[in-house]
Every structure is written in C-alpha cells, then in structure tokens.
Amino acid sequence: MSAPSPDRPADNPVTRGARSHHPGFAVAAVMVGTFLAAFDSRLFTVGLADLRGGFALGYDEGGWLSTAALAPQILIAPAVAWLATTFGVRRLLGVPSLVYAAISLLIPFVRHYELLVALHVARGLLLGVFVPATLLIILRNLSLQWWLPAIALYAFRSAFTLNSGAALGGYYVQTLGWQWMYWQDALVAPVMAVLVYVGVPRERVDRGLLVHADWGGMLLFGAGLTLIYVGLDQGNRLDWLESGTVVATLAGGAALIVAFWINELLHPEPWASAKVLMSRNILLMLGVTVLFTLTSVSNGLLVPNFLDVIGALRPEQTGDLLFGSVALPLVGFTVLAVFLLRRIDARIVLTLGLGAFALASLLATRLTGVWRLDDFVPLTLLQSAGHGLTFVAIIVIALSNANPKRATAFSAYIQVLRLGGAQIGLALMMTWLRIREQVHSHQLGQHVSDGEASVEQTVTALANRFAPFDAGSAHQRALGTLASLVKQQANVLAYIDGFQLCYWLALAALLLVAFMKAPPPGPLVPRRSLA
Known part of the structure; x- marks a missing residue:
C-alpha cells in the first residue's frame, strides 16, 4: 500500500476550491x-x-x-x-x-x-x-x-x-x-x-x-448502500423476509458495509474516514437528522396517502393542498430561518422546527374518516414551519461543528442520511401502517360478528337501500359495504398510529438537541450563541 502524500493528511482529502x-x-x-x-x-x-x-x-x-x-x-x-x-x-x-x-x-x-x-x-x-x-x-x-x-x-x-x-x-x-x-x-x-x-x-x-x-472504499460503500436501498424499496412489495431477493440484498449490503469499514481502517488515505464523525455534536446532529427524516414522513407520506386511500383523491387534488399550505408558506419560513440563524443559536431554531412537527403530528391524532383537504390546513402549515426551520438549522449545525476543509469525507455520510434516511423512513412507515391496519381490522372484526343485533340492523338498513336497484344481490352488497366500512375505519386508526409515531420521534429528536453543546466560533455562528 502506498504511503500518504506529504502535503495531505492521511485521514481524508482536503476540500478546497477557487472562489467564484x-x-x-x-x-x-x-x-x-x-x-x-x-x-x-x-x-x-x-x-x-x-x-x-x-x-x-x-x-x-x-x-x-x-x-x-x-x-x-x-x-x-x-x-x-x-x-x-x-x-x-x-x-x-x-x-x-x-x-x-x-x-x-x-x-x-x-x-x-x-x-x-x-x-x-x-x-x-x-x-x-x-x-x-x-x-x-x-x-x-x-x-x-x-x-x-x-x-x-x-x-x-x-x-x-x-x-x-x-x-x-x-x-x-x-x-x-x-x-x-x-x-x-x-x-x-x-x-x-x-x-x-x-x-x-x-x-x-x-x-x-x-x-x-481509495477506489475500493468508494465501491464498497456505494454498492453496499445500494443493495440495502433495493431491499428496503422492494421490502413491502415482496413481503420482507419472506422474499429471497429482499434477504439477499439486505444481507449482501450489510456485508459490503462491514467490508468498507475494514477497508477504511487499513487504507493509508481513506476516502471517508470515520474521524470526521468523532465529536459529540456531530453524532447528536446525525441522530437528529435521522429522526427528523422519519418525522417528516408525516408530511411526505401520511397526509397525501390518507387523502388517496381514505379520501379517494388524485395526486393533483392533494397537490393543491400541499402546494398552498406547505410549499408557498415555506418561502416565508425559509426567510425567517435565515433571519433567526444570523441572530440566535441554531439549536433554538432547530427546537422550534421540531416542535412544529411534533404539534402537527399531535393535531393529526384527532383524524377521522371524514377529514378532507381543508381539515389538514392547520397541521400542514405547521409542517411547513417545521421543514423551513429544521432542515436549514441542521445543515448549519453540521457545518458549524465540522471542519469545512474536511467536507469531502463528511459529505459522504451526509448523502447517506439524505437519501438512505428518507427511504428507511418510507419503508418503516409503510410497514407500520400495514401492520397496524391488520391489527385494527382484527380488533374491529371481533365486534362485527354474525348474529349481533346491531350488525343485523346495519346490514338490513343497507340492504333496504340497495333493494330498489337489485333486490337479488342487496344482502351481499350490504355485507360488502359493511366490510369496506370496517376496512376504512381500520385504515384511519392505522394513520392515527402513524402520526402518533411521528410525534414521539419528534420528541426524541428534541431530547437529542437538549444534549448538544454550543458550537465553536465560526462564520455561521452568531457571537451571542457561543455563551
């Protein structure tokens, strides 16, 4: 193995470039x-x-x-x-x-x-x-x-x-x-x-x-993450561990990541040395980033999927809500984030953003099957504030606590969180919704058994409505309608569980922020925040 060049440290390449x-x-x-x-x-x-x-x-x-x-x-x-x-x-x-x-x-x-x-x-x-x-x-x-x-x-x-x-x-x-x-x-x-x-x-x-x-390190890391991504992306469709493809991609990806870490320890000039992560604030920031990514699924997945599955709306109809109450207000919240970050500690801005996400998820636990576009406006506005304040603050904290000249190695791990964290969040939430829907369907089904008076009355009332159109199949259509109502309610309860999970994830992120120390002096740190 070749020795490190004398003008370059052995932990990772120096990031520098000409000014524009x-x-x-x-x-x-x-x-x-x-x-x-x-x-x-x-x-x-x-x-x-x-x-x-x-x-x-x-x-x-x-x-x-x-x-x-x-x-x-x-x-x-x-x-x-x-x-x-x-x-x-x-x-x-x-x-x-x-x-x-x-x-x-x-x-x-x-x-x-x-x-x-x-x-x-x-x-x-x-x-x-x-x-x-x-x-x-x-x-x-x-x-x-x-x-x-x-x-x-x-x-x-x-x-x-x-x-x-x-x-x-x-x-x-x-x-x-x-x-x-x-x-x-x-x-x-x-x-x-x-x-x-x-x-x-x-x-x-x-x-x-x-x-x-360090070609071997780059290849091992990228290939390992790609295999894990494929396993996560196909997991829900192929039923996770019941699929040989999912098991093989996840296990193969994990093995390549282990090989990557071994390579980084042995290579004289590692491409993405883990030394760039070895500080309290950086590790806490990475944890907050993962939790923020999982929490933000409440906006990117839960709201549009609820309106699709329960509200039977097309993406462009849901898009009107998301554009008007999240995307447009985000312009103002991003400007506000820049204003605040020039004056106060980024940890405070981060706390405000995560708090907005937590409050939005808490409001969504009052969800019912009749919620439609207008009912989501208050919580989507809070989600807009959460996006605008949180993401900018996370990047500022990351750069304030890392050496910008070592951004080459640090960026490798940031990109893992940016792309991999989002996919992990989607895969976990989709699995959580599927499992919780099955649980609620079973629990509701126990209360809808044949022979109960209330069930018979509901089926009879539904059959009477269908009878004028098709008397012969009225009873079967009534049973099908009752079953679809039970399934719809099970889905609503599953989405409530999803928002509750996002609420607790936001609180966990806030707990990690509480353990962060003030960043060292730097160009992105206001003087008053160093106290």
Missing part, C-alpha cells in the same frame, strides 16, 4: 441542480401509476423500474464530494448535465423494457451527482457571506418540491402529457450547465488524489 468571480450564477446553479433532482424524484414517485400506463408496464415491472431509477443515486452520491475535489465541480456537472438532458428527451419514446431500465439506471447515476455537487459549490467556491443564503436555498428545495411535485405531476398528466415528467429535465439541465460554466471557476485535476484514490 460570479457567485450569483453559482448560486443559481445550486438552485437549478437541486430543484431538478428533487422534482424528478418526486414526480417519478407521484406519477408512477401514470408512467406504468404510458410504458404499458405491469405492477411488478413498474416497481422494479422505480428502484432502477432511484437506487443509482445511492450508488454515486456518497462519492460525489471526492469526485468534485479531484476533478472540479465544472467537469462533474457540465457535460453530465447535457447527457442527462439527452437521456430524458429519449426515454418517453422507448418501449423495450430492458432498454428502459438501462436508461433509468444511467439517468439515476447522473441525477445522483447534482444535489451533492451543487452543495459542494457552496462549500468550495462561494465566499462565506454567501453560505447561509445558499444553504437556505439548498434546504428549501427539498420540502418545496416534496409538496409541489404532486400538483406539477398532475398538471403534466392531465394537461401536457406524462412525457413532460422527463422532457422538463431536457429543458432545465442545459440551463444548469450554462450556469455552472459561467459561475464556477475552472480547477485543475488533483492528480495526487487520483494516484492514492
């Missing part, structure tokens, strides 16, 4: 790149049913297509910071964004399934570069005065696209055609390429990093 002479264009590139990636992922999730129809795919084929589109992001994202440090952000985003645009233009015309999957894999690999690379623009190429506004824009796009993607996807499907879920990227990606070439300075290739590259 056109920071406005660099910030615009940050916005375009992150919004493009976030919108694409959200549109694919929301519009999957329409995409299956457009490509004439079955349910299983659609499920694997979704995994093929999203899993490659996990494979490449942790290594993006190292690639940017080695090759420079311009090389990493310029030509790849044009290739991405070409693939997005081509996909709607493809009908061969294997080719369709291959193009989505390639597209996912390119998409996985955009978000972490644009974050690196902030850390490596912008002066310190631009950091907080640019970080706020970076954080803003996540919740904004999550809550406006349904409305945009509905507009494409209903008005322009499902193809525009891809073609929008063919228009936007070249714009990002232009902004990158104008706003990001040209940098030399770091040949020293190439010579001593």
